[in-house]
Amino acid sequence: MTKPNTYQTTLALTPTQFSECLKTWQREHGRHNLPWQQNPTPYTVLVSEIMLQQTQVATVIPYYHRWLQHFPTFQALAAANEDLVLALWQGLGYYSRARNLHRAARYVVDQFNSELPHSINALREIPGVGPYTAGAICSFAFDLPAPLVDGNVKRLFARYFGITGEVNSTKFNNKVWQLAEHYTPPQDNRIYAQALLDMGATICTPRQPQCTQCPLQTTCYARQTQCVDKLPEKKKPTPLPTRFAWFGIDYNATGVVLVQRGTDAVWPRLWCLPEFLNAPVAAIEHGQFRHVFSHYKLTATVVQFKAPATNTRVAWDDLPKFGLPAPIKRYLAKVRSNL
DNA sequence: AAGACGTGGTG
DNA sequence: TCACCAAGTCT
Numbered sequence: 001m002t003k004p005n006t007y008q009t010t011l012a013l014t015p016t017q018f019s020e021c022l023k024t025w026q027r028e029h030g031r032h033n034l035p036w037q038q039n040p041t042p043y044t045v046l047v048s049e050i051m052l053q054q055t056q057v058a059t060v061i062p063y064y065h066r067w068l069q070h071f072p073t074f075q076a077l078a079a080a081n082e083d084l085v086l087a088l089w090q091g092l093g094y095y096s097r098a099r100n101l102h103r104a105a106r107y108v109v110d111q112f113n114s115e116l117p118h119s120i121n122a123l124r125e126i127p128g129v130g131p132y133t134a135g136a137i138c139s140f141a142f143d144l145p146a147p148l149v150d151g152n153v154k155r156l157f158a159r160y161f162g163i164t165g166e167v168n169s170t171k172f173n174n175k176v177w178q179l180a181e182h183y184t185p186p187q188d189n190r191i192y193a194q195a196l197l198d199m200g201a202t203i204c205t206p207r208q209p210q211c212t213q214c215p216l217q218t219t220c221y222a223r224q225t226q227c228v229d230k231l232p233e234k235k236k237p238t239p240l241p242t243r244f245a246w247f248g249i250d251y252n253a254t255g256v257v258l259v260q261r262g263t264d265a266v267w268p269r270l271w272c273l274p275e276f277l278n279a280p281v282a283a284i285e286h287g288q289f290r291h292v293f294s295h296y297k298l299t300a301t302v303v304q305f306k307a308p309a310t311n312t313r314v315a316w317d318d319l320p321k322f323g324l325p326a327p328i329k330r331y332l333a334k335v336r337s338n339l
Numbered sequence: 340a341a342g343a344c345g346t347g348g349t350g
Numbered sequence: 351t352c353a354c355c356a357a358g359t360c361t
Binding site for chain 3: 055
């Protein structure tokens with residue numbers, strides 16, 4: 001007999017009660033003015049969901065508007081040039097999302113006649129669309145009953161249902177998805193799904209959750225047992241290692257030499273100062289910068305060097321046309337301001 | 340299964 | 351300065 005990893009209180013709401021409670025809360029207290037909630041189409045839902053992966057709402061908003069101005073439809077995006085795609089994603093991070101979204105548009109145009117399918121399985125064929133995004137598209141684009149699990153849902157469910165085990169372990173994830181499916185309402189899933197996200201973002205927050213404002217407080221496992229700050233269980237993070245890198249700079253009053261990075265490195269396909277694999281010998285240092293990634297810290301040294309005449313020299317005024325890594329963009333802005 | 344993959348906001 | 355976090359996916 002295995003120990004159950006879920007503790008349901010006798011007070012737990014039925015799926016119907018649970019979804020009705022959340023939907024009522026959403027109508028009164030949820031977010032209704034986000035840009036992608038205004039006249040949503042399957043395309044705008046896909047764009048917003050990809051941009052919102054691991055990225056906060058406030059950060060996404062300006063990118064979302066700019067994106068739709070340049071690429072209003074699947075067809076427009078499918079026909080776009082990759083440099084413009086990356087330039088418009090510049091600063092958002094996780095750049096494979098941009099290339100996947102570009103590929104997704106081509107896939108939808110070619111395979112689905114420019115219309116998103118309604119089934120989870122078909123949606124999952126699309127580059128960059130994983131289990132969460134497929135559920136989000138069904139929910140937000142089509143108002144269909146489909147489970148959706150993101151960080152908000154994991155946190156809210158872990159607390160409400162008392163799901164133990166390390167967050168993102170296979171066992172934990174399976175349990176959350178199982179509950180998400182069980183509690184998905186057959187009708188009005190769009191507003192229910194939005195309620196899950198908005199509750200997680202505004203009430204059931206990671207730190208200092210607003211339990212007194214929560215419509216689920218009287219039946220919440222964590223609230224009843226006063227372990228809200230213990231759930232979901234997180235693995236202690238290992239400190240980030242530090243790596244070193246060296247970049248060469250060759251510039252004048254007109255512009256600066258840039259190279260396009262490969263697909264297998266960080267900052268794939270972005271334009272960057274040329275990177276040296278090893279510390280250059282006897283080079284003149286031009287400057288340094290530090291940068292923190294999700295999985296390591298970078299200490300970078302920039303050295304002066306003479307680039308081959310065949311290298312691309314980008315005019316200062318043309319930099320916005322290229323996608324540059326955020327720290328490189330900052331560094332070059334400073335260089336230019338000192339000209 | 341675990342690691343790669345960005346960045347900016349916040350306490 | 352620093353730890354933690356944010357609507358995950360891919361390999």
